[in-house]
Amino acid sequence: MKPSNTRKGFFAEGVLTAPSFLWLALFFAVPTLIVVSFTFHGHTPNGGVAESWSLVTWRALADPDYPSIIWRTLRISVEVTLWCILLSLPCAYAIARMDKRRRPLIAAAIMLPFWTSFVVRVFAWRTMLHPDGWLQSCYLSYLRCCEWLFNCLPAFLQHALTGLGLASPEPLDPALATALDSEVAVVLVSVYSFLPFALMPIYSAAEKFDFSLMEAARDLGANSFYAFRKIFVPCIRQGIVSAVLMVFIPAIGSYVIPQMLGGTNCVLIGNKIFMRAIQNRNIPHASALATLMAVSVLVPMALTVWWRARQKARDKKKADIGMAAQIPGATV
Amino acid sequence: MKKSFFAPTVLGLVLLFLYIPILLVIAYGFSTDGISMRFFDADGHFLGFTFKWYKQLFTGVYSVRSLLDSFWLSLEIAGIATVVSCAIGTTAALALHRWKSRLQTVHYALVYTPLVMPDILIGISLLMLFVACRVECGFWTILIAHITFCVSYVVMTVLARLQDFDRSIIEAAYDLGASPLYAFFKVELPILMPGIVAGGLLAFTLSIDDVVITAFVNGAGTNTFPTYVSSMVKHSKNLPAVFALSTVMLIATCVLAGISRMISKRHSA
Numbered sequence: 001m002k003p004s005n006t007r008k009g010f011f012a013e014g015v016l017t018a019p020s021f022l023w024l025a026l027f028f029a030v031p032t033l034i035v036v037s038f039t040f041h042g043h044t045p046n047g048g049v050a051e052s053w054s055l056v057t058w059r060a061l062a063d064p065d066y067p068s069i070i071w072r073t074l075r076i077s078v079e080v081t082l083w084c085i086l087l088s089l090p091c092a093y094a095i096a097r098m099d100k101r102r103r104p105l106i107a108a109a110i111m112l113p114f115w116t117s118f119v120v121r122v123f124a125w126r127t128m129l130h131p132d133g134w135l136q137s138c139y140l141s142y143l144r145c146c147e148w149l150f151n152c153l154p155a156f157l158q159h160a161l162t163g164l165g166l167a168s169p170e171p172l173d174p175a176l177a178t179a180l181d182s183e184v185a186v187v188l189v190s191v192y193s194f195l196p197f198a199l200m201p202i203y204s205a206a207e208k209f210d211f212s213l214m215e216a217a218r219d220l221g222a223n224s225f226y227a228f229r230k231i232f233v234p235c236i237r238q239g240i241v242s243a244v245l246m247v248f249i250p251a252i253g254s255y256v257i258p259q260m261l262g263g264t265n266c267v268l269i270g271n272k273i274f275m276r277a278i279q280n281r282n283i284p285h286a287s288a289l290a291t292l293m294a295v296s297v298l299v300p301m302a303l304t305v306w307w308r309a310r311q312k313a314r315d316k317k318k319a320d321i322g323m324a325a326q327i328p329g330a331t332v
Numbered sequence: 333m334k335k336s337f338f339a340p341t342v343l344g345l346v347l348l349f350l351y352i353p354i355l356l357v358i359a360y361g362f363s364t365d366g367i368s369m370r371f372f373d374a375d376g377h378f379l380g381f382t383f384k385w386y387k388q389l390f391t392g393v394y395s396v397r398s399l400l401d402s403f404w405l406s407l408e409i410a411g412i413a414t415v416v417s418c419a420i421g422t423t424a425a426l427a428l429h430r431w432k433s434r435l436q437t438v439h440y441a442l443v444y445t446p447l448v449m450p451d452i453l454i455g456i457s458l459l460m461l462f463v464a465c466r467v468e469c470g471f472w473t474i475l476i477a478h479i480t481f482c483v484s485y486v487v488m489t490v491l492a493r494l495q496d497f498d499r500s501i502i503e504a505a506y507d508l509g510a511s512p513l514y515a516f517f518k519v520e521l522p523i524l525m526p527g528i529v530a531g532g533l534l535a536f537t538l539s540i541d542d543v544v545i546t547a548f549v550n551g552a553g554t555n556t557f558p559t560y561v562s563s564m565v566k567h568s569k570n571l572p573a574v575f576a577l578s579t580v581m582l583i584a585t586c587v588l589a590g591i592s593r594m595i596s597k598r599h600s601a
Contacts, residue, residue, distance in 0.1 A: 013431050017439055020424035020483055024442045027480040031457030034464065091346050094339035109347065113354045115585045118541050119558040120578045124353040127360065127369055192349065224336050253450025255544045260565055270452050277456055290453045301448050
């Protein structure tokens with residue numbers, strides 16, 4: 001019994017489509033359109049939205065405050081994405097080369113830390129990076145150790161090291177390890193939080209990779225890094241593209257991590273939106289920033305869809321040419 | 333072939349990097365210092381361990397009451413959101429799989445877009461809607477928001493399961509005299525169940541972990557576990573209780589995962 005275009009078929013389609021369609025239209029599409037429409041209004045001093053249509057809000061985005069925040073968000077997202085990919089590639093390679101029975105175990109071991117609440121994990125990082133935290137005390141003991149070793153050395157060696165610039169007679173700055181409230185902390189914890197999103201697609205691509213190709217490359221004289229770069233990476237590029245998207249999208253929309261670890265030194269678009277919407281009650285500005293964020297996510301998304309379609313078309317063309325070449329007398 | 337040591341070393345370091353915060357979460361739950369959670373004082377003396385936070389959690393004393401309340405609220409919202417989004421998501425996946433009309437193209441776009449939208453945009457747009465409709469923010473607005481972002485994930489998981497589903501089984505059921513409803517509940521639904529369960533688990537984890545969207549629509553005074561924890565950052569005297577509760581949750585999740593794995597193994601054997 002095939003679904004037919006009868007009245008009954010339409011009725012069944014309507015019944016099955018209606019719940020999700022209406023729900024998402026009401027609670028996703030309509031609110032998003034409201035937000036976009038608010039960007040074409042000014043704001044009133046009492047926290048409302050002005051009646052008349054204008055471009056005031058979009059012009060206000062050019063004031064010195066916003067471009068630096070937008071730029072910082074993009075830069076940090078790119079940094080985080082690069083780190084995640086760079087770390088995931090060797091990891092995925094290592095897991096894919098393992099014994100088949102051990103692979104799911106390692107994959108589970110990677111996912112296990114993410115069964116704890118996200119906020120709690122970020123909180124743990126915050127405590128760790130805090131000036132009273134143990135990273136700082138490790139660093140201090142390291143400094144003390146160095147100082148003690150330095151004092152043990154004979155005087156001429158001390159002078160030589162100082163002269164070479166390898167040691168300084170001044171005590172080192174003990175606050176050096178206080179990474180909290182800085183961009184470094186935000187990048188570090190973002191990489192920590194988004195790493196599995198990069199690792200999983202790259203790993204599932206690497207699992208299907210035929211490792212005898214690597215051996216072939218080495219037989220032909222390639223060293224292992226060259227083979228990794230020229231054979232392994234191009235073969236799993238689909239997985240890498242998915243990984244880039246999976247990390248870049250949450251990194252652009254990041255709010256909790258900069259809020260808890262960046263302090264006032266690393267305010268990103270997400271924090272600014274929250275600040276404008278909840279604290280300043282400047283709804284048009286918050287809407288404009290949110291729209292901008294959505295666009296910066298949708299553009300790479302659309303590019304990927306286009307790239308995938310082109311690759312598919314190209315593969316198909318190649319296959320067609322290959323088939324045609326096999327037919328004797330066929331002209332391509 | 334010569335074995336490369338570089339990749340396994342990176343893997344080892346990455347695993348270490350992933351586990352340090354988890355070990356800290358467990359360790360902090362035993363800390364005697366309720367504010368900065370140190371184990372050593374300024375002179376390097378060991379301050380010792382304590383089970384006091386666990387005792388507080390299990391007896392539910394006043395100081396951890398709001399933490400426990402937020403935790404139960406999280407569970408409640410995640411539970412309801414999972415059930416509702418599974419129901420809505422499964423019907424949507426069935427419709428998307430069976431019909432290829434223009435309506436379904438729009439439907440698919442509507443289901444797919446929330447997956448790539450930043451959370452903060454979903455949060456702010458829902459807040460605008462609730463403010464425009466003069467709805468008081470609280471339990472119901474949080475629930476609506478959670479169902480909204482969970483539905484898409486359920487649809488995608490169930491749709492993946494439907495893709496390798498052999499429709500001729502349903503036709504066989506019809507040939508044997510089953511009514512469409514009977515065939516759906518007795519044949520199609522049991523085959524789809526693993527997909528629905530996987531989607532539901534995903535929805536549950538996403539819902540129980542969400543901070544950003546909840547922070548927009550929770551209104552004053554209603555806190556889920558994640559928003560409560562993030563509000564504790566600045567001022568709190570019983571921080572280790574949060575970590576103790578997380579440790580309990582982690583152990584519970586591991587046990588549940590182990591049990592489900594055993595059951596699925598027994599089924600496949």
